[in-house]
Amino acid sequence: MTPFTLSRRAALALGAAPLVLPGLARAQAGDPVRLGVILSATGGLAAFVPPIRAGITLAVEEINAAGGVLGGRRIQVVEADDQTNPQAGVQVMTRLVQAENVAAIIGPMASGITIAAANAVSIPAGVPIVSPSATAPAVSQLNDNDTVFRTAVPDGLQGQVLARITREAGIERVAIMAVNNDYGRGLTGSFTAAFQGRGGTVTGSQNFEENRPSYRAELQTLAGRGNPQALLLIGYPASGGNTILRNSIENSFFPRFIMTDGMRDQTVVDQVGARQLEGMFGTGPGTAAAPERRAAYEAAYRRANPNLDPGAAFVAQAYDAAYVIALAIEAGRSADRAAIRQNLRTVANAPGEAVGPGEFARARQLLGAGTKVNYEGASGPIEFNATGDAQGRVEHWAVRNGRVTSVAQLAE
Numbered sequence: 066m067t068p069f070t071l072s073r074r075a076a077l078a079l080g081a082a083p084l085v086l087p088g089l090a091r092a093q094a095g096d097p098v099r100l101g102v103i104l105s106a107t108g109g110l111a112a113f114v115p116p117i118r119a120g121i122t123l124a125v126e127e128i129n130a131a132g133g134v135l136g137g138r139r140i141q142v143v144e145a146d147d148q149t150n151p152q153a154g155v156q157v158m159t160r161l162v163q164a165e166n167v168a169a170i171i172g173p174m175a176s177g178i179t180i181a182a183a184n185a186v187s188i189p190a191g192v193p194i195v196s197p198s199a200t201a202p203a204v205s206q207l208n209d210n211d212t213v214f215r216t217a218v219p220d221g222l223q224g225q226v227l228a229r230i231t232r233e234a235g236i237e238r239v240a241i242m243a244v245n246n247d248y249g250r251g252l253t254g255s256f257t258a259a260f261q262g263r264g265g266t267v268t269g270s271q272n273f274e275e276n277r278p279s280y281r282a283e284l285q286t287l288a289g290r291g292n293p294q295a296l297l298l299i300g301y302p303a304s305g306g307n308t309i310l311r312n313s314i315e316n317s318f319f320p321r322f323i324m325t326d327g328m329r330d331q332t333v334v335d336q337v338g339a340r341q342l343e344g345m346f347g348t349g350p351g352t353a354a355a356p357e358r359r360a361a362y363e364a365a366y367r368r369a370n371p372n373l374d375p376g377a378a379f380v381a382q383a384y385d386a387a388y389v390i391a392l393a394i395e396a397g398r399s400a401d402r403a404a405i406r407q408n409l410r411t412v413a414n415a416p417g418e419a420v421g422p423g424e425f426a427r428a429r430q431l432l433g434a435g436t437k438v439n440y441e442g443a444s445g446p447i448e449f450n451a452t453g454d455a456q457g458r459v460e461h462w463a464v465r466n467g468r469v470t471s472v473a474q475l476a477e
Contacts, residue, residue, distance in 0.1 A: 097141035098134055098400045100125070100390065101161035103172030103182070108149025109275060109304025110174055112332045116377040117197065118144070119370045121171060124387035127365070131426035134394045140387075147173050147182075149304065154178035158186040168400045169393075170194040171386045174379070176201030177246040183213050193406045195390060197382035198350070200326065201251040205452040214409055214453035216382040216389070216444060217350055220248070223325065224255025226459040226475045227348045231295070231323060232263045234346070239265065239323065240293035242283065242309055244300040245272035252299050252325055268293045275304040281312045288318035295321035302333050310337045323347055329378045329462055331469050339467030349378050351458030351474040353445030355421070362422035362443035375443075376471060382455075384422070385442035389413050391425065392440055395432050413447035415439045 102121055104114050125140045133139045143165050145157035154173050161167045170192060173179045179199035187194050188209050196204070196215040200223065207213050231239065239260065243249035249272060257267050268291025271283050287293065296319040300306035306328050313319050314337070324333075324347030334342050352359060362384065366375035375381070390405060392412035397404035412428075417439030420428040428438045440447060448456040458474040 095138065097139045098394060099141050099143055099165060099167045100387070101158075101165065101167035101170035101172075102142055102144045103147050103154065103157055103161070103170060103174070103178075104144060105149040105174045105178075106144075106146040108147075109301035109306075110149045110327075112302055112330050113174070113198075113378055116370070116373045116375075116380045117174075117383045119373050120366065120375070120380040120384040121387050123366055123369050124384045124391075126369075127423055128387070128391045128425045132429065134391055134429075135398065135400065138400070140391060143167060147175075147178050149175060149178070149301070151178045151181035154182040155185045158182040162186055162190050162192050167192070168402060169390045169405050171383065171390070172196055174198045175246070176204055176248040176251070179204060179213070180207065180247060183207060183209060188212050190402075191406070192402050193390070193393075193409065195386040195409070197386045198326075198379040199248075200350075201247040202255065203247045203251055205454055209453070211406055211453065214449055214455075216385045216442075216447060216455045217379060218457040218459060219454050220252040221255045222477070223348050223459050224252055224257075225259045225477055226461065227256050227297075227323070227325065228259035228263055228265065229475075229477065230346065230348070230461050231260065231297075232265055236294045236321070236323075237265055238268050238291060238293045239295050239297050240268050240287040240290070240319070241270040241297045241299065242280070242287065243270065243272055243298075244305065244327070245274055248327065249299045256297065266291065273300070273305060273309070275301070277305065277308070279312060280305065280309045281316065284309065284312055284316070284318045293319065295319060295323050297323040297325075298328060299325045301327045302330055302336075307333060307337055310342070314338070314341045321345070326350055326378055329469060331374075331377075334464055334467060334469060339464070342464050343467065344464060346461070346463040346472070349460045349462060350382055350444065351460035352381060352443070353458040353474065353476075354381070354443055355441065358421035358441060359443060365423055381443035385440070385444050385447060388422070388425070388442060389440055389447060392420075392428055392432075392438065395429050396438070409453075410449045412438055413440050413449050415446070415448065
């Protein structure tokens, strides 16, 4: 499998690169189409990146093997690391947009980084971005001139599903620890409203700052208020999430744990302890894909990546992001940024001839014949709405026999 490679510019320091004038940046007919990818390869979300990167790589390799776009131009990926940090996210997006002259961007991963980088860089430049994992409701509220899209389902739906399965588990009282950013605050709000609407009580809620050595004092306060039956943790493993779990277990603060997508990773169980986390449950990005389409994607992914999980968080959404961008290029017969923006819904939304994972050659043939296509991906039908949000499912998952296991795919 061809690995992602950074260009010479991409290997330099993160500072903003000099502006490339549009006239000088115009690509020649046979040049590769440059696709930016911003991942959190270091920092709190780093554990999620290897399978996500592999999903994007698989999609790009399938597209290039099928002949590429625009009569034979290959997709060339330029990856950047935002360090799970908004300031670094702005810097690397500046470099991708100005110096690398990418046509579109997959990412960033985190909601706060997506909002910061989009407002500062991609929206003013008119560059389309498709995040596979930025789920905060605030992303929908950006004044983005229709440049910000996401294949991940927003947290409004996740909060509703999580409230439902929590009540169905017989839990009436919950304490919340949430990372102090757009993701944590937004998901806390959507869960709280839905949980209270179902007769539940949030006994206490605390926003925490990342990367502190201990959260014992906050946890002790939450555990002593209102007799909570479980702790809902909204965070990331490497920047506080695992520490909160360890502090809670070591001090017997909470009898049960509930998680969200930011903590849905097997490394959490492996590092904190399978016995201590057995029965933990939560929600994350789901799939509404037709069984045959999902099977085709998973088989291709496993052939290319036998040691990685095609069902890991946001992997299918990242794969689908690459496909919809490439199809938008082909549908608009242009790698111009404005043309990509205008055609993302054209290829992702019904009506149209359904095409799925691994079917880029067929999709290109249909588009060449003037037939509209409707991409139904590995994560399900994308169907971008007016604010660029995908419509989909939320996964109910749980730790069973020491493994993160999918339980159900839910719409509410």
